[in-house]
Every structure is written in C-alpha cells, then in structure tokens.
Amino acid sequence: MDSQVIATQPTSAHGEHGHSPHLRHHFATVAQQREAASFGMWLFLLTEIMFFGGMFTAYLIYRNWYYPAFVAGSHWMIMWAGTLNTTVLICSSFTMAMGVYSAEMRNRKALLRYLFITLCFGIVFLGIKAYEWHDEWEHHHVPGLNFSINDFTHVDQRYPQDKPLAPDMAEKTQAYFSLYFMLTGVHALHMLVGVSILVVLLFHAWRGAYTTGHMTTIENFGLYWHFVDIVWIFLFPLLYLISRHQ
Amino acid sequence: MTEPTRHDQLDLEPTLYEHHVVSPKVYLGVFGALLCFTALTVAASYLELGVFNAVVAIAIAVTKAVLVILFFMHIRYSSRLLKLTVASGIFTFLVLITLTLSDYISRAWGLW
Structure with a gap:
C-alpha cells in the first residue's frame, strides 16, 4: 500500500513521458506493472499449492493404507453442512469476482457492496465450520484432545450396513480425523486471514481507494480468495463424498 | 511526425497483453x-x-x-507468462504426487 510514496516522485524524473500517477517508476507501462503484480501473486499461490499439496498427498497415502478406518471416519461428516459450505464459498467467489469488476468500472458503491457480501459469506462459512468442529468434539472425534474409538467399534444406526471395525483399525480413524482437522483447520486459517484482509480492504475502499484506476490490491486479493475456494472444492469431495458407499 | 519514444515502443511490444x-x-x-x-x-x-x-x-x-x-x-x-506459471504449479504438484506414490508402491510390497 506504499503506492502513494512511489507515485509522489518529482515529475521531472519522468522526462518526456507523462503517465498515470499509479505507475511506479521502474515499470515502463501500466500493463507491464499489472502483469508483474499478477505474476508475483501467482508465484505465492504456487507455494500455497505445494503447501496444501503435501497434506493432500498424505491424505491419499493414509487413505490407501487404512482404508476401512477412513471410510468409517468420513461417514461421520455432516453432509448438509459440507454442501452448504461449498455453496457459500462458491457464492463468495462470485461476489468477489464482481467486486473486482466493480473496481475496474470505478464504481465505489458496488465495490463496497460486493466486498461486504463476500465478507459475510466468509464469516458464515467459518460459523458453519465451527458448528461441525463442535459436533465432532461432542462425539469424541478429536484425536489427542477428546477421542474415543467407541463410535467405530459399534454399528451406527445411520450406517447399519457398516461392519464394526476391529479395535486396532478403529484406532486408525485418528489418522483420518488428524488429517481432517489439519486440512480444514489450515483452510479455515486461510479464510480467517482472508476475512481480516477484507475488513481492511473495505475500510480503504470506503475512503475511496481502488476505484481510481489502481486496483492491484483488489485483484490480487481476489486471486487469493479464489484460491482458498479451490482448496475447499477439493477438500469437500475428499473428506465428505468419496467414501459414502464403501 | 515525431520519432516514437522508447515509451511508445514498449506500448507496442506484442508480449504485453491487452487488459481484458x-x-x-x-x-x-x-x-x-x-x-x-x-x-x-x-x-x-x-x-x-x-x-x-x-x-x-x-x-x-x-x-x-x-x-x-x-x-x-x-x-x-491472461498472458502466456501467467498461463505457463499456473501450468507449472499444477505440474509441480503432479510431480509431488507421482514421485511420492511411486516410492510407496515400489517398496515394501504387500505391506500397505
């Protein structure tokens, strides 16, 4: 957010070419500056892909390893909550994209509206996620803090066709729930960071920023928000959906 | 007709994408x-x-x-640079999965 500092260089430094006050002096054109900003943001997102990628790979390997435990564990996911949260995140991605469009159109009111709706969707997502975590706590499904194999060594009436697991395999449901809490926890942390940044962006937008032609911050935040949405797009089937019938 | 400046030339540079x-x-x-x-x-x-x-x-x-x-x-x-950047990220992720899995399936046969 130091664009003002750079932009206030003496005009004499620019020689023959007058240009946008938002163009930093080490870039030749506004297009080049935008390109560099997007490129930098994408490099950061690549590190994020590898960060989540390691955990996805761990999930894949342990699911093959302790397959019955992972099936039994995922049968305890709350389907309506996962589906609703997926929908909420997709809606928030849409409103974020519309926010970027509004900044592009230099429409301050629309930008404020869409950022605010995105913020609300983000908070709703975290609320539903907290509800699910609370439910798992109540059922003693939290490895290390509050865990019991009881639900997995007995037949559950919701899944009468499930065979009860042997005690040693039932212990392995902790691998499922550890990965579940790690993946959804780190994802929720990203959501929390996103929601916090959104509050700051709303404040700046309210004071008139991002709608004067310089909107790199909004564009890059949009990329971040969509990325977090994509992570959930993969978490939802892996944790909730793929083991419903095994 | 004046000579195009360096700035004008860069504006015509074909690698700079048109913002859409x-x-x-x-x-x-x-x-x-x-x-x-x-x-x-x-x-x-x-x-x-x-x-x-x-x-x-x-x-x-x-x-x-x-x-x-x-x-x-x-x-x-977006520009070809950004397309390649995204593709390289996905490719690196696939390398991560492929190498890790080939390690797991090529040793300790039958143990997992």
Missing part, C-alpha cells in the same frame, strides 16, 4: 455452472458406483477448479 475486462454475464454463467456441478457431485455421491465414486467426484472437482482458474482468476484472458 471480464463481463458480469461470464461471471454469472460460471457461477451457475459451479452450483450445478456442486449439486451433481453431491447427487453422484449417493449413487453406488464402486471405485467410480471417487473418480467422478475428483473429475467434477477438477472441472470446477479449472472454471474458477480460467474465468474468476482471469487466466483465460
């Missing part, structure tokens, strides 16, 4: 498609498809992710 504003209609279409795919993947999880439950769910997730990357993240309209 995506219309709200496109966003709305992608949004609708994402919601449909979500409904589809939930519905598919209720069907008994054996090993294909996972295949269908992952295929739908990949389709949704591609839609988000191409349109919401503007990669469809």
